[in-house]
Every structure is written in C-alpha cells, then in structure tokens.
Amino acid sequence: MEDTLLKDLWKAQDKKLDQAMKLNVYLLESLQKQKAESKLNSLARFKGRAVFLGILWVLFLAVLVYGNQLKNMYFTVSVSLIIVFTILAIIVYIKHIALIKELDYSKPITDTQKKLSRLQASTFNTRFLLLQTPFYTTWFWSTEMINGMGMKFWLISVPITLAFTVLAVWVYKNLTLENMHKKWVRKLVNSTPEHTSVFKAIDFLNEIEEFKKG
Amino acid sequence: MQNNKEEFLSRLQEQQLIIYKICNSYCKNEYDRADLAQEITYQLWRSYSHFKGDVKFSTWMYRVALNVAITFYRKTKTSEAVIQLTEPATDPEDKKEDGSELEKNINTLQQFINELKELDKALMILYLEEKSYAEIAEILGITETNVATRISRAKDKLKQKFSTLNN
Numbered sequence: 141m142e143d144t145l146l147k148d149l150w151k152a153q154d155k156k157l158d159q160a161m162k163l164n165v166y167l168l169e170s171l172q173k174q175k176a177e178s179k180l181n182s183l184a185r186f187k188g189r190a191v192f193l194g195i196l197w198v199l200f201l202a203v204l205v206y207g208n209q210l211k212n213m214y215f216t217v218s219v220s221l222i223i224v225f226t227i228l229a230i231i232v233y234i235k236h237i238a239l240i241k242e243l244d245y246s247k248p249i250t251d252t253q254k255k256l257s258r259l260q261a262s263t264f265n266t267r268f269l270l271l272q273t274p275f276y277t278t279w280f281w282s283t284e285m286i287n288g289m290g291m292k293f294w295l296i297s298v299p300i301t302l303a304f305t306v307l308a309v310w311v312y313k314n315l316t317l318e319n320m321h322k323k324w325v326r327k328l329v330n331s332t333p334e335h336t337s338v339f340k341a342i343d344f345l346n347e348i349e350e351f352k353k354g
Numbered sequence: 355m356q357n358n359k360e361e362f363l364s365r366l367q368e369q370q371l372i373i374y375k376i377c378n379s380y381c382k383n384e385y386d387r388a389d390l391a392q393e394i395t396y397q398l399w400r401s402y403s404h405f406k407g408d409v410k411f412s413t414w415m416y417r418v419a420l421n422v423a424i425t426f427y428r429k430t431k432t433s434e435a436v437i438q439l440t441e442p443a444t445d446p447e448d449k450k451e452d453g454s455e456l457e458k459n460i461n462t463l464q465q466f467i468n469e470l471k472e473l474d475k476a477l478m479i480l481y482l483e484e485k486s487y488a489e490i491a492e493i494l495g496i497t498e499t500n501v502a503t504r505i506s507r508a509k510d511k512l513k514q515k516f517s518t519l520n521n
Contacts, residue, residue: 149460150375253424
C-alpha cells in the first residue's frame with residue numbers, strides 16, 4: 141500500500157468524525173470553571189490531601205509535646221523527631237504540587253511525559269519517612285520504666301529499637317527505582333495505595349527511554 | 355482578554371479537526387472522547403498565554419493536544435478495559451453497513467492505530483497528518499533519524515496487515 145493511499149484513508153475518516161462541539165467564548169468560560177476538577181490534576185489533589193493530613197498530624201503531635209512540658213525527655217525527643225520527618229515530607233509534597241502546577245504541556249512530548257512519570261513515581265522521594273520508625277518504639281520510654289524493668293529493658297526494649305533502626309536504614313537504602321526488578325521491592329511498593337500509578341509510571345519511563353533510542 | 359479569547363478561538367477553529375482525530379485515536383468510547391476534547395481545549399487555552407510564537411502554532415498545538423491525550427489515556431486505560439468487556443468494540447449494525455472496501459480500509463487503519471502504544475500512536479498521527487520529519491521530531495522531542503526509522507517500521511507492519519486482509 142502506497143503512502144499517499146494511507147494518508148487518503150486518514151483524510152477520508154474526517155467526515156465520519158463528530159464535529160458537534162462548536163467553540164465559542166461562552167463555552168470556553170464554562171470549561172474554565174468546570175475544569176477546576178480536571179482529571180489531569182488528580183495527582184496534585186492526591187498530594188494536596190496528603191499535605192493536609194500531614195499538617196493535622198504535626199499539629200496533633202505538637203499539642204502532645206507541648207502538653208508534656210518536657211516532663212519525659214524520651215517522649216519529647218521521639219515525638220519531636222517524628223514531627224521533623226513529617227514536616228520534611230510535607231515540604232517534599234508541596235514541591236511536587238508546585239512541579240505539577242508548572243508542568244508545561246507545550247514542551248516536546250517525550251520531555252513532558254518523562255517529567256510527569258517521574259512525578260508519579262516520586263513516592264520513592266518520601267521513603268526517608270521509614271527512618272522515623274525507630275522513634276515509634278521509644279516515645280513511651282521513661283526513667284521509671286527503665287529502672288523498673290532493669291535488665292529486661294536492655295534485653296528486650298533496646299534490641300527491638302536497634303532491630304527497627306537497622307531494618308529501616310536497610311530498607312531505605314535498598315528501596316530504589318534501580319531495585320524495582322527485585323521481588324521484595326515490588327511487594328513492598330504493592331502494599332502502598334499509590335502502587336498502581338507508581339508501577340505504570342516506571343513502565344512508561346522505560347517505554348519513553350526505548351522510544352527515544354529508536 | 356476578550357480579544358485574546360476571540361483570537362485563540364479563531365485559531366483553534368481552523369485546526370479543530372485534529373483535536374477530534376486525536377480524541378478518536380486515544381479514546382474508544384464516546385463519553386471519554388468528549389471529555390478528552392474538553393480537556394485538550396481547556397489545556398490549550400491555559401497554555402495559550404505562554405505561547406511565544408517560537409514554534410509554529412500547529413507544532414505548539416500538537417504538543418499540547420498529544421501530551422494531554424497521552425496523559426488522559428494513561429489515566430483512563432483501566433476503566434476502558436472494563437468497558438470493552440461489556441461493550442462490543444464495533445457495532446454489529448455498522449459491520450453490515452460498512453461493507454465497502456473504503457470503509458474496511460479505514461477501519462483497518464483505525465484499528466492499527468488503536469493497537470499502537472501511546473508514543474507510536476502520536477508518531478503515526480503526525481505522519482498521517484503529513485507533518486515533515488523535522489516537525490514530528492520537534493513535537494515528539496526525538497531525532498529525525500529516529501522518526502524515519504519508526505515510521506518505516508510502522509508502515510511495514512501496516513502493509514502486512516492490509517495484505518493479510520486482502521488475501
């Protein structure tokens with residue numbers, strides 16, 4: 141089949157297309173209002189909700205720390221560090237939202253789609269949150285508890301915290317895009333609510349790379 | 355602002371058909387097609403204030419329309435798969451009426467384009483829209499050599515498809 145024939149076939153479908161949508165200023169204005177809930181903004185909305193919940197969490201913890209009035213240093217230090225981690229995650233998510241809002245659809249397709257896919261796969265950028273896990277095993281410590289438990293404290297509580305620390309650091313180091321081929325990494329990502337979009341984004345990033353290679 | 359809107363709409367009106375062709379190639383059901391056409395129009399209008407004229411209006415428009423279509427397609431792909439299970443891909447009535455050679459060939463071409471991956475689909479649409487290799491490369495952000503190689507591969511596959519159909 142000749143090239144011109146292919147192009148003629150493509151043109152021939154013009155008359156089959158529905159052209160009912162007549163553009164006018166009124167329609168454009170109503171579109172502007174309606175598209176505040178644009179499908180393309182769903183990622184920004186998801187991250188926006190996470191920021192909102194993160195702020196609530198920080199406020200709740202801050203009230204607890206303030207209420208504690210430094211009575212228990214273990215509690216104050218642990219919860220304060222959890223607050224720091226959450227604030228850092230909120231900052232990362234706000235940066236993502238800004239990047240989504242700045243996304244330029246008029247740039248070359250492979251460039252825009254790459255940026256978008258990277259943003260969708262950006263769950264990995266907040267994996268540092270794993271490092272706060274050990275503090276969830278120390279916030280309830282107190283001098284009374286340490287004295288009361290005696291050796292049991294050093295034989296049970298401390299090893300648990302150490303185990304969580306080692307595990308958190310190890311998972312943090314290994315949970316990377318480069319390790320996505322490993323079964324346990326995929327299983328772990330699978331357990332997050334964003335997993336489908338993360339996998340799709342990673343697959344599409346690979347597809348773009350292949351496409352650019354030719 | 356009003357003048358800007360009028361100018362945008364008149365430029366868009368001239369190129370309107372391409373929006374429908376893109377929607378038709380990226381969405382299988384009517385509801386999604388209408389939704390995508392609105393989304394593209396909205397994103398074009400949003401980006402219009404940043405249009406500096408450093409590239410041709412059509413190049414700029416293809417970039418926005420195809421970027422939106424690909425993003426939209428990737429978001430709605432799952433729901434489309436469900437719809438396909440419950441709705442036949444082609445209307446049996448259409449098959450009876452579309453007996454002509456031309457209709458058969460148009461359907462084969464459309465089916466071929468539908469089966470392509472998102473980026474290859476964009477490439478094929480631009481090729482069929484008679485864009486030069488240089489412009490296709492500029493829209494997609496790849497080299498001209500890559501454009502030529504990919505188009506040649508796609509055409510070979512398409513020719514095979516047509517020859518199987520005719521034999």
